[in-house]
Amino acid sequence: MVRKIIHIDMDAFFASIEQRDFPELKGKPVVVGGSSERGVIAAASYEARKYGIHSAMPSRTALKRCPHLIFQRHRFDVYKEVSRQIMSVFYEYTDLVEPLSLDEAFLDVTENKKGMASATHIARDIKKRIKEETNLTASAGVSVNKFLAKIASDQRKPDGLFVIKPDEISDFVDQLPIKKFFGVGKKTAEKMYALDIHNGKDLQKFELSRLVHHFGKAGIYFYHVCRGEDDRPVHPHRERKSVGIENTFHKDLHDSQQIKHEIDTLQVGLLKRLARSEKSGKTLTLKVKFDNFEQMTRSKTVEYLIKNEKQLNELVQMLLREAPINRPVRLLGLSVSNFPDDRQVDAMQLKIDFKEL
Numbered sequence: 060m061v062r063k064i065i066h067i068d069m070d071a072f073f074a075s076i077e078q079r080d081f082p083e084l085k086g087k088p089v090v091v092g093g094s095s096e097r098g099v100i101a102a103a104s105y106e107a108r109k110y111g112i113h114s115a116m117p118s119r120t121a122l123k124r125c126p127h128l129i130f131q132r133h134r135f136d137v138y139k140e141v142s143r144q145i146m147s148v149f150y151e152y153t154d155l156v157e158p159l160s161l162d163e164a165f166l167d168v169t170e171n172k173k174g175m176a177s178a179t180h181i182a183r184d185i186k187k188r189i190k191e192e193t194n195l196t197a198s199a200g201v202s203v204n205k206f207l208a209k210i211a212s213d214q215r216k217p218d219g220l221f222v223i224k225p226d227e228i229s230d231f232v233d234q235l236p237i238k239k240f241f242g243v244g245k246k247t248a249e250k251m252y253a254l255d256i257h258n259g260k261d262l263q264k265f266e267l268s269r270l271v272h273h274f275g276k277a278g279i280y281f282y283h284v285c286r287g288e289d290d291r292p293v294h295p296h297r298e299r300k301s302v303g304i305e306n307t308f309h310k311d312l313h314d315s316q317q318i319k320h321e322i323d324t325l326q327v328g329l330l331k332r333l334a335r336s337e338k339s340g341k342t343l344t345l346k347v348k349f350d351n352f353e354q355m356t357r358s359k360t361v362e363y364l365i366k367n368e369k370q371l372n373e374l375v376q377m378l379l380r381e382a383p384i385n386r387p388v389r390l391l392g393l394s395v396s397n398f399p400d401d402r403q404v405d406a407m408q409l410k411i412d413f414k415e416l
Contacts, residue, residue: 091130
C-alpha cells in the first residue's frame with residue numbers, strides 16, 4: 060500500500076497571529092521579538108521577509124534592513140492555544156500526528172478516520188478548517204513519505220498546497236536544488252557545491268560509501284532521499300530527547316567570575332528541570348555563544364546517569380577545561396540528553412538527589 064503523508068506548516072505563525080489580533084498590523088512588516096540592541100527575531104511576517112528579515116536574525120540587523128519595522132512582544136500562551144486548536148483539527152482525521160513544533164506537523168492519512176481516499180482532499184479540507192477556526196492560513200505538502208511531504212509544503216507558501224505524486228518523484232527530486240533538501244544547511248550546502256553537487260541528480264552520482272565518507276551518517280540519509288526514498292514512520296508520540304536551560308545576557312560577560320557564577324546558576328536550574336521532568340541522561344552538553352554570535356558546543360558522555368549536583372559540576376568543569384572560554388560571552392546553556400529506555404530504569408533512579416529543589 061502506498062503511504063499518504065501530509066505535512067502542514069502554518070504561514071509565519073507567530074507574526075500572523077499578531078496581525079490577526081491587531082488589524083492595524085495587517086500588510087505591514089511585523090516581527091515578534093525584542094527591539095533592544097541585543098534582541099533577536101523570533102518570527103517575521105511575509106511583509107518583513109521581503110526585506111530579507113528572518114527568524115534568529117539580530118534585531119539591530121533587521122532594523123538596518125527595514126527602519127520602519129514593527130516589533131511585537133511574544134505572547135506564547137496565545138500561540139500555544141492556537142496550536143492546540145490546530146492540532147485538534149488534525150486528530151479529527153488521524154491519530155498518526157507527529158508535531159514538529161507549535162506550527163507544523165506530519166500526518167499519516169493512509170488510513171484515516173473519515174475514510175477519505177484522497178490525501179489531497181484531506182489536506183485541502185484541513186486548510187479550510189484551520190482558516191475557519193483560527194482565521195490563519197497554512198501550507199500543505201502531500202506525498203508518499205515525510206521527506207517529500209516536507210519539501211512539498213514549502214513550494215507554494217503562503218496558503219499553498221503542493222502534491223508530489225508517485226510518478227512525479229524522480230523528475231522532481233532530480234531537479235530539486237540541493238539547498239532545498241530538508242537537512243541541508245548552509246555549511247553542508249557549501250560542502251556539496253565544492254563537490255559539484257547542485258541538485259538531486261548530481262547527488263545520485265555519488266555512491267553510498269562516498270557520501271558517508273564526506274558527510275558521515277547523514278550520507279546514508281542523503282543517498283536515499285535523493286532517490287525519493289524515506290521509510291521513516293510518522294511517530295504519534297515524540298519522546299523528549301533532552302532537558303536543557305540557557306540564558307542570553309543583557310550585557311556580554313567578560314569576567315571569568317561572572318561566567319562561573321552564571322554557569323553555577325544554570326546548573327541549579329538544570330537540576331530543577333531534570334527533577335520536574337523525572338529525566339536523567341548520560342550526556343552533558345555545554346553551549347556558548349560569543350559576542351560575535353559565533354557558537355561553540357562541547358559534550359561529554361559518561362557511563363552513569365547524571366543525577367546530582369556533584370556529578371553535574373564535575374562534568375561542567377571537565378568541559379570548561381577542554382574548551383576554556385576566553386572571549387566575551389553572549390549566551391550560556393547546559394543540557395542533559397542520552398536518556399535510557401524507561402523500561403530499563405526504575406523510576407526511583409530518576410529522582411534527583413538535590414534536597415533544595
